[in-house]
Amino acid sequence: MNINRFILRLVSFRKWVFVLNLLAFILFSTLTLGTGYIVSRIFQNLTGDINYFGINVLLALILGIAIGRIILNVVCVYSWAILNFAYLALIRSNLLKRMTNQKKSKLSSKSSGELLNVFRDDANAVIDYLEYWVDGSAAFVYTLVALTVMFTIDPMITMVIIIPITIILVLVKYYNKKVERLYSESREATGAVTGFIGEAFSTVHAVKVASAEKNIVDHFVKLNEERKRISIKSTMLQSLIRTANTNVSDIAIGVILMLVASSLRNGTFSVADFVLFTTYLVQVSGSISEMGGFAAIKKSAEASLKRMNQVIPDHHPGELIEYGDVFMSGSLPPVVELDKKQEDILETVEINELNFQYPNSTNGIKNINLTLKRGSLTVVTGQIGSGKSTLLQVVLGLLRKDSGEIKWNNSVIDDPNTFFIPPRCAYTPQVPNLFSETIRDNILLGQTVEDEKLQDVLRLAVLEKDIDNLENGINTVIGARGAKLSGGQIQRVSIARMLMTNSELYIFDDISSALDLETEQTLWSRLFDESDSTCLAVSHRKPTLQRADQIIVLKEGEISAIGKLEDLLHSSEELKHIWFKDHNTTNEMKIKEVGESD
Ligand SMILES: Nc1ncnc2c1ncn2[C@@H]1O[C@H](COP(=O)(O)OP(=O)(O)O)[C@@H](O)[C@H]1O
Ligand SMILES: [Mg+2]
Structure with a gap:
């Protein structure tokens, strides 16, 4: 499933909240243009060019916009919180449901660390991309409005300053790719150094026997030289790009100054216009730069979507956003316990x-x-x-x-x-999995049962003596994966857990x-003599x-x-x-x- 279709379907899961969030955020961003506009009118007042309103009205308007933006901000943050968690919960619960339903042989090729990463980071990456849609839409509307206003004031200057901004941003994007490459090279070089340190430590004896100390040190120096060379290159380029990125609007302002010097003097370009251009430019270049990051974020979201689907190869990719209940507030639904039917x-x-x-x-x-x-x-x-x-x-x-x-x-x-x-049916695997909780919790897994039943099960699983000998009895916390228990005890706790289910x-x-x-x-005697x-x-x-x-x-x-x-x-x-x-x-x-x- 293509990432944009995925996002569209995801968005529809909480459609109206999303629309609210999107509109609020676009308005929130674009309203700053109003502030810039009013500030330029204030300058117009001050220079006495034209006088629509008094300064006080203009200041009140600025205050109004600020208050409006605060309210919009609250709406944005609140609605995004709802969306973010609902979308993540939907993806993750779908993923979990299908992972637990997956052929074991396919799942076990990934370590649990990798699976956790898929759960956490890959789900997040998809949401990041969605967030980018919202941010990108706002940036787009903002830029469009700002450029239109600027264009109506002075088309020539607007065109002229957009060109250097675009060139610089394209260059920055181009060099960003190079930075990425250098960054991964520098990570490799660092890996080579740390890897060599590890190997050197584990072969101290062999090195001594072969009197190879000098060679080892020489090799270490060589690896470090390489690492230094790449790191300096990468840091240098990164700093240059950051400088270009942050100064792009200043450069554009410089260009305007040069262009408008004469027009300012003869009055075709007012001080107010100049103020308007400079305030808009700072944010327009920011927005253009923001929109430039789109491709990278999309690629990373695509990769994440693919990884999530790889974890559940038995399932259709669309199942990852099958709509279902997400429980965002209140108490969680009770676990459904199957009744035994005839x-x-x-x-x-x-x-x-x-x-x-x-x-x-x-x-x-x-x-x-x-x-x-x-x-x-x-x-x-x-x-x-x-x-x-x-x-x-x-x-x-x-x-x-x-x-x-x-x-x-x-x-x-x-x-x-x-x-x-x-x-x-219930099952005790060859290597049981216990939680690092108490024996009681491991056996009951959250069920509430009468004490009598628990004692029965402990006896059936031949655990009662072991429990008596533990300081805290059944409430003993057993440590990571049951570290405090013997292999046999772990197996019997697992058997007790199985017997607790009263299965056929x-x-x-x-x-x-x-x-x-x-x-x-x-x-066996207890199981067959005392139960059916x-x-x-x-x-x-x-x-x-x-x-x-x-x-x-x-x-x-x-x-x-x-x-x-x-x-x-x-x-x-x-x-x-x-x-x-x-x-x-x-x-x-x-x-x-x-x-x-x-
Ligand atoms: N994931 C796997 N892929 C390929 N072969 C496997 C896999 N798991 C187990 N085997 C092999 O299948 C055979 C049966 O394994 P298993 O059922 O665990 O044996 P047992 O429980 O009788 O000791 C063994 O030869 C084992 O090496
Ligand atoms: Mg076996």
């Missing part, structure tokens, strides 16, 4: 011919078929890299499937990403990577595999075996391998014993 009660989840491949890679999952029944535990197992996490994420819609279908109670789910959410299906990724054997065992859960879990632990109603053995993204433990221990080499490799268990079991125990 059809949400899980009977079966059926997965047919599910396929997914990471972009530009042969990794993924292939031809996955499986069924989860209410109240059952399905354990996904397999070697590292066999596709266990991928499988869970495709089911959850965090990665978008290439083909296949997922059915919930026999109805096909079109968009797993929006369907597999509480209270239907719980999905656990790689539960055994952070939990010890006993805790994992306790977790349906679980899909990645684990390789013996007690978990023993408890499983079905085991899915993954190998290179495909199901290599599926069934109960005792059958698979006979039939699946892959499972045997996993079973016997796991020495991390207190009661080593033999295949025979498993068979007997059942």
Whole structure:
């Protein structure tokens, strides 16, 4: 979508406030011309040329204009504040909604720092461009009116002074490009110097061993010389441009003085006209210079719009300004909590011919078929890299499937990403994300629940002893990403958060990577003995595999075996391998014993 169409659509979102803002700002800017005009009339009075009004009336008019401009200023600032925040909120909420709905593989190629920049700076850049429309329109009207007035007074002089102003401003624009280039060169040169300092520090030992101190210093001097050369050039040019820019109106006034010296003497150009020309010129050159910045700001807004769209490649660019609610005052709307409906009660989840491949890679999952029944535990197992996490994420819609279908109670789910959410389904990732808040806040995520329910959940997640041992119990602040907790505690807080949702299906990724054997065992006993859960879990632990109603053995993204433990221990080499490799268990079991125990 082209940036101007984007801006037009954005503007229409708060059309009348925008029109008010635009008119107020144009009037605010153009009214100063009135002041200039009156001042020139005062001079006319003083020189006794013509006498329309008394000085007092003219002064009162100036005061009136000043008061009018103050009022307009308030209107401008207030309406712009409304527009600025409403537009930003619209863009950002659209962006956020679609980012969270985006294929994970596409989002994760950007760091969170980059994403934040897109959110903050790129949204701002688009609004800056819009602001430029307002400023530019005002500058345009101002210039037009001023030049017309000047032209009616003396067309010749007006033409003559506009030419040097234009030339200077064009030159300034031309050299501005050069300044930009020099600026980026100087940044590179500085980067080379600081980069070299970093490398020199980290290789002190190697430098000493090779007796290369002198060479290192020489190279450092050389890099610095280059940096100095470019910096001086760049600073010099910048100062020159600033000088030309700020003095362009003075130069024009000088030109007028030379031109009108004789006309002033013979009276065809009055002192009042001279005053009018000089006051208008200062601002006309400012306005022309302001309009000259248009191209650069437009380019930067275009780049920003592109970056925002790149973050949500699955969506149409126009969705970025889809109109919706923005909440600028009062309390925020309550978070919508989904009620569990009859059809949400899980009977079966059926997965047919599910396929997914990471972009530009042969990794993924292939031809996955499986069924989860209410109240059952399905354990996904397999070697590292066999596709266990991928499988869970495709089911959850965090990665978008290439083909296949997922059915919930026999109805096909079109968009797993929006369907597999509480209270239907909840998930604990392999690496849980916690906030640097209290354990309570991390589990509740803003919900209010009865204490009894919270205690139940803490017990189910095998967290109650850990909490008792913490100084502030459940109100302990856990530090950045849970720094104050052990890996196992982080995992269990995340599990508690998941259980808090009271979902029909719980999905656990790689539960055994952070939990010890006993805790994992306790977790399953409590979950299945004390609640009616349906679980899909990645684990390789013996007690978990023993408890499983079905085991899915993954190998290179495909199901290599599926069934109960005792059958698979006979039939699946892959499972045997996993079973016997796991020495991390207190009661080593033999295949025979498993068979007997059942
Ligand atoms: N974003 C990605 N792009 C390409 N390959 C990936 C990506 N993420 C994971 N993989 C690869 O896919 C395979 C399965 O990964 P994963 O599901 O995480 O394995 P597991 O959870 O069984 O250890 C691995 O070979 C892994 O390296
Ligand atoms: Mg994994």
